């Protein structure tokens with residue numbers, strides 16, 4: 055029998071919700087396993103046990119997330135929305151257990167199922183909602199924000215298909231769809247009641263309000279629904295749980311209905327598909343734009359839904375009163391991708407809440423902050439005006455208005471300088487006029503930051519120089535960092551334990567404390583322990599390489615690693631040339647000084663990036679020739695690890711001796727892979743590029759293998775670059791090129807590497823591979839010298855970890871908060887709750 059309609063059921067307040075704590079963990083695990091999932095046997099993959107454990111942990115996250123939200127909302131409190139098209143989260147289970155301090159209880163609970171966490175964790179798919187460094191940075195930042203108890207909410211897209219899975223067939227990259235949600239995603243909670251509508255297409259008309267003011271309205275748009283899915287982000291042992299809100303696109307109900315009623319059933323279904331396409335797939339291009347309409351739709355979809363979410367929350371609490379809105383909000387734009395948010399915020403304030411332009415612009419330019427991630431011109435996004443006119447007609451008008459007012463400012467700064475107007479305009483003139491999205495971000499933001507000291511200086515001196523002249527106060531540097539929870543405590547438990555024994559465990563929450571390791575750098579007993587940990591980590595990588603590549607690595611050899619997206623500027627090609635050089639030495643019998651080494655490369659190429667795919671094929675062919683040559687076996691093994699991702703890196707960086715960071719100077723904005731390796735005691739061979747410079751400064755020049763041209767020399771070198779001459783004058787490079795050109799690595803595939811050979815020999819090679827070769831080989835010889843002296847190497851390794859304190863993303867986020875966001879930390883409620891627990 056249904057109850058009387060006006061009888062309201064009063065649900066217990068959340069304060070009375072059943073408690074979840076350490077004491078109930080085993081029971082909760084069983085309950086989820088037997089009842090929520092309806093299982094009674096643990097299969098080989100342990101998938102259901104993983105799900106049960108994830109749900110058990112999620113219960114604890116939900117409880118804390120509620121308290122965190124309460125704290126954020128109970129008073130007016132300044133907060134940051136971090137807008138990013140990418141969040142490369144990897145797996146969540148191990149990290150959540152670490153941050154909630156539940157390792158022991160989980161281990162105990164899993165005993166009943168005759169298994170352990172390491173095995174169960176294998177069932178989790180990586181959340182690969184990003185390409186590489188930029189997306190992983192966003193993930194590290196969320197961990198640091200929660201660990202520092204900062205009120206920061208991440209906004210992203212819930213791609214149905216994340217970064218593609220890479221298989222290698224006959225040495226070629228094959229892309230396979232990443233259907234990461236197929237077996238369910240236990241961490242997310244959807245909130246369909248908080249869905250937003252995002253407009254596309256349609257047209258704009260004027261109307262006059264009752265005060266006689268003219269307004270614009272965006273009519274006959276085709277709306278798409280943005281449905282939020284919330285992923286909890288736990289802080290490290292502080293009971294803070296922040297939120298990452300990911301939007302999924304869905305069709306709205308009514309246009310289905312209207313079409314249906316009009317009898318056009320199939321059109322309705324087609325439109326539904328169109329709406330759902332928006333969040334279907336992540337674009338797999340790293341550091342290059344793709345100019346596809348669907349990508350622009352993704353950018354606007356994320357920006358609009360996220361801004362509406364923040365503003366709806368504000369209006370529901372404070373009404374349509376925006377005078378102090380800017381005191382309580384920051385929108386941090388992770389790269390140019392969400393820069394359309396500048397225009398969208400203007401649209402919402404001016405069109406929906408009828409603020410006048412000046413007031414809206416003042417709010418926008420007090421709340422938007424922009425992080426630039428690259429100097430590569432091919433990555434700077436431009437969208438054609440005609441595309442905007444069709445897809446986002448009202449947004450185009452707003453951009454024109456922003457531009458007109460901005461150009462008036464330019465005219466004041468440089469009177470009569472028409473060339474400046476042309477150069478700085480948000481609209482690039484030409485047969486197909488384009489909107490310069492990075493310029494929109496700069497004009498609309500109060501903060502513009504680069505991601506390493508050199509990168510920020512190059513932005514100010516080059517790409518954005520005129521903007522720097524106009525607004526020097528906007529520009530600042532925030533050198534990237536990585537979270538020491540995932541990238542040391544979680545991925546290198548043996549090293550973590552060793553650190554705890556010698557310097558205590560405070561380094562996990564305060565990574566500057568890792569410098570205390572310095573005092574042990576000369577202690578022979580500590581050396582032995584340090585070496586044992588590295589050896590054991592290398593053993594784990596040996597297993598991974600054997601299983602995934604079928605190549606036998608040997609933990610007694612030096613592990614030389616380059617893993618990152620495959621890109622010409624990152625110069626995997628230079629690495630391969632060095633490998634061929636070593637192979638040539640071995641074949642010539644010049645082995646007296648060779649330090650036996652295992653070279654590992656890995657990384658994905660954008661599916662449309664021809665040269666990057668060729669480089670993958672070259673690496674695989676070179677590896678095959680070397681690995682099957684018995685002469686080489688004692689000295690050199692080479693493997694290409696397929697499908698490099700966050701989870702693979704968790705095994706790779708703890709096992710690495712030598713970290714390859716060899717980009718052409720001035721091209722790598724920061725790099726973060728370099729930091730993960732350093733934390734785990736690898737030594738770096740690298741150019742003076744991105745954060746390498748700061749790494750070398752921190753650890754000292756003696757503990758870093760430097761080579762190659764410097765950024766400020768590049769233009770001069772390019773002016774007289776003659777690689778063929780360099781090849782003829784450099785015996786080692788000459789021999790390497792001979793091997794390549796003789797087809798030694800493509801005996802049955804003639805001409806396969808002609809393009810690569812031509813690129814190296816081209817006087818227009820932007821990456822200067824031939825130029826830096828000799829210097830690279832020399833630095834590699836210094837590496838060998840150093841490695842032969844085990845005590846010396848161990849000392850340098852310890853000093854690298856000890857000097858890595860400033861590369862924690864906690865340091866980076868503290869600087870964002872101090873200089874840009876100005877946030878107050880939330881209360882650490884863990885102490886409070888612990889006393890509650892004890893007293894009850």
Ligand SMILES: *Cc1c(COP(=O)(O)O)cnc(C)c1O
Pocket residue numbers: 185186187188190617618619698699700703724725726727728730
């Ligand atoms: C850290 C990381 C990157 C970034 O590496 P760089 O060497 O800085 O380019 C890319 N992909 C994954 C999976 C990572 O973990």
